[in-house]
Amino acid sequence: MPDLLLSLAWRGPLALIIAAAAAWGGLALWFRGPDTLAATLILVIGWSLLGLAVLASLCVPGHAAARLWALAVFALTFAGVFVWWSTITPRQDKNWAPDVARLLDARITGDIVTLDNVRNFAWHSSREDFTARWESRQYDLSQLTSVDLVVSYWMGPKIAHTLVSFGFADGRYLVFSVEVRRTRGQQFSPIADFFKESELVLVAADERDIVRTRSNVRGEQVYLYRVAMPAAERRSLFAAYVDEAQQLQRRPRFYNTLTSNCTTIVYDMVKRIVPGLPWDVRLILSGYLPDYIYDLGALDTRRPFAELHRLGYINDRALASDVNGHASEDFSQAIRRGVPDPQNPPGASHETGADTPHPDRP
Numbered sequence: 246m247p248d249l250l251l252s253l254a255w256r257g258p259l260a261l262i263i264a265a266a267a268a269w270g271g272l273a274l275w276f277r278g279p280d281t282l283a284a285t286l287i288l289v290i291g292w293s294l295l296g297l298a299v300l301a302s303l304c305v306p307g308h309a310a311a312r313l314w315a316l317a318v319f320a321l322t323f324a325g326v327f328v329w330w331s332t333i334t335p336r337q338d339k340n341w342a343p344d345v346a347r348l349l350d351a352r353i354t355g356d357i358v359t360l361d362n363v364r365n366f367a368w369h370s371s372r373e374d375f376t377a378r379w380e381s382r383q384y385d386l387s388q389l390t391s392v393d394l395v396v397s398y399w400m401g402p403k404i405a406h407t408l409v410s411f412g413f414a415d416g417r418y419l420v421f422s423v424e425v426r427r428t429r430g431q432q433f434s435p436i437a438d439f440f441k442e443s444e445l446v447l448v449a450a451d452e453r454d455i456v457r458t459r460s461n462v463r464g465e466q467v468y469l470y471r472v473a474m475p476a477a478e479r480r481s482l483f484a485a486y487v488d489e490a491q492q493l494q495r496r497p498r499f500y501n502t503l504t505s506n507c508t509t510i511v512y513d514m515v516k517r518i519v520p521g522l523p524w525d526v527r528l529i530l531s532g533y534l535p536d537y538i539y540d541l542g543a544l545d546t547r548r549p550f551a552e553l554h555r556l557g558y559i560n561d562r563a564l565a566s567d568v569n570g571h572a573s574e575d576f577s578q579a580i581r582r583g584v585p586d587p588q589n590p591p592g593a594s595h596e597t598g599a600d601t602p603h604p605d606r607p
Contacts, residue, residue: 256303259303260300260303263296263299263300263303263319264296264300266296266319266323267292267293267295267296267297267299267300270292270296270323270326271289271292271293271296272436272439272440273326273330273440274288274289274292274326275289276437276440276441276442277330277333277440277441277442292322292326295318295319295322296319298315299315299316299318299319302315302316330441333441335441335444335445335497335498335499336444336497337444337497339426339428339444340428340429341426341427341428341429342426342427342428342429342430342431343375343377343429344364344366344375344377344448345424345425345426345427345446345448347362347364347379348362348446348447348490348493348494349361349362349363349447349448349449349490349493350362350490350494351449351486351487351490351491352487352491353386353484353487356385356386356387357383357384357385357386358383358384358386358483358487359381359382359383360381360382360383360384360419360449361381362379362380362381362449363379363380363381363382363419363449363450363451364378364379364380364448364449364450364451364454364455365378365379365380365450365451365453365454366378366450366454366458367453367454367571367572368454368457368458368461368462369462369570370462370570371462372458372462372463382419384411384413384417384419385413386480386483386484388413388414388415389411389412389413389476389479389480389483390412390413390414391411391412391471391472391479391586391588392409392410392411392412392472392474392479392482393409393410393411393412393418393469393470393471393472393581394407394408394409394410394469394470394472394534394535394538395407395408395409395410395420395456395467395468395469395470396408396467396468396469396470396531396532396534396535397456397459397460397465397466397467397468398465398466398467398468398532399459399463399465401532402532402533403530403531403532403533404530404531404532405531405532405534406422406424406459406465406507406531407422407423407507407508407511407531407534408420408421408422408455408456408507409421409422409482409486409511410452410456410469411479411483412577416577416578418451418452418577419449419450419451420449420450420451420452420455420456421447421448421449421486422447422448422449422450422455422507423445423446423447423448423506423507423510423511424445424446424447424448424500424507425438425443425444425445425446425500426443426444426445426446426500427443428443431443435502436502438499438500438501438502439501439502439503441499442500443499443500444497444498444499444500445493445497445498445499445500445505445510446493447486447489447490447493449486449490452576452577452580453572453576453577456559456563456576456580457563457572457576460559460560460563460564460580461560461563461564461567461572466558466560467558467559467560467563468535468554468557468558468559469557469559469580469581469584470535470538470544470553470557470584471544471545471581471584471585471586471587471588472538472543472544472587473542473543473544473545473587473588474543478518478519481517481518482514482515482518485514485515485517485518486514489510489514503529506531507531508528508529508531508534509528509529512524512528522541525537535550535553535554535557536550539553543587544587545585545586545587546587547585547587548585553585556583556584556585557584559580559584562579562580562582562583563576563579563580565579566579566580
């Protein structure tokens with residue numbers, strides 16, 4: 246009886262480990278295996294059959310020697326898969342989709358930041374219909390006046406894309422967005438991006454490009470929240486984005502759906518500025534990130550969060566601001582009408598248009 250109990254004690258956990266390893270290896274081979282479908286299928290089927298055979302051996306009483314051989318073969322094969330996996334490294338030389346084709350080049354000299362490859366596309370009727378424009382710009386960090394959080398819902402209430410917009414005294418806004426660096430024709434897959442499918446890119450763009458394409462062209466539900474952040478921290482966050490751009494220029498990285506995405510990287514940067522910033526599951530369920538920011542006291546806590554959420558919905562104002570289907574010059578001002586600013590007293594600014602119709606969060 247003790248031998249039987251011992252056997253049951255180790256077979257269960259071992260079976261879970263083997264099942265997890267087999268599943269990971271199968272998905273890794275499927276997403277990053279050979280270019281030909283036939284070769285990929287042969288590898289995935291062979292790997293899956295090996296995993297099933299080892300699991301079956303754990304369920305058969307006796308045959309200890311055969312079981313050990315099966316485990317040894319699986320372990321050696323898994324080691325080979327892992328070695329192959331470690332050779333897959335991110336690259337800079339793929340046939341990139343046009344909107345992520347260029348890497349941001351950024352540098353700071355004193356108060357002046359110089360940015361090359363700022364995206365300012367004119368988006369028309371679809372994601373494939375645009376006029377490409379890449380620009381060089383300069384900004385004076387001593388004139389950095391605001392930080393806004395933009396959250397765009399594209400697949401339900403739990404998952405959203407996070408963007409950070411910096412406002413300057415001259416009325417210009419610059420948005421940073423951590424994105425999947427897609428190749429031409431590639432479709433976004435959250436599962437595939439667990440398996441080194443795509444590189445990561447930091448996009449710096451005009452709001453009329455990167456915000457408007459989500460609200461006006463793709464039809465995503467977009468919300469804007471004005472963030473209470475001291476001037477020194479605003480500048481430090483901007484500098485952190487510049488540092489991130491410089492690092493990506495030197496060494497490419499893979500996008501990962503869980504660990505290196507549009508929200509977690511922003512959290513990592515802010516954590517350097519605000520030590521002790523608590524981790525929260527809402528950093529993974531990015532659709533709830535504004536609630537997390539509100540709980541930290543970084544939004545306008547003079548109002549309930551539900552009211553900030555309602556007033557922060559920008560789609561109607563963004564659509565109304567278009568002129569003959571093109572972005573207007575006052576797009577950034579239009580989308581902020583009615584959005585409370587925690588840096589101003591109630592009624593001081595951005596309080597008109599508060600009754601703009603809006604949907605519930607998708």
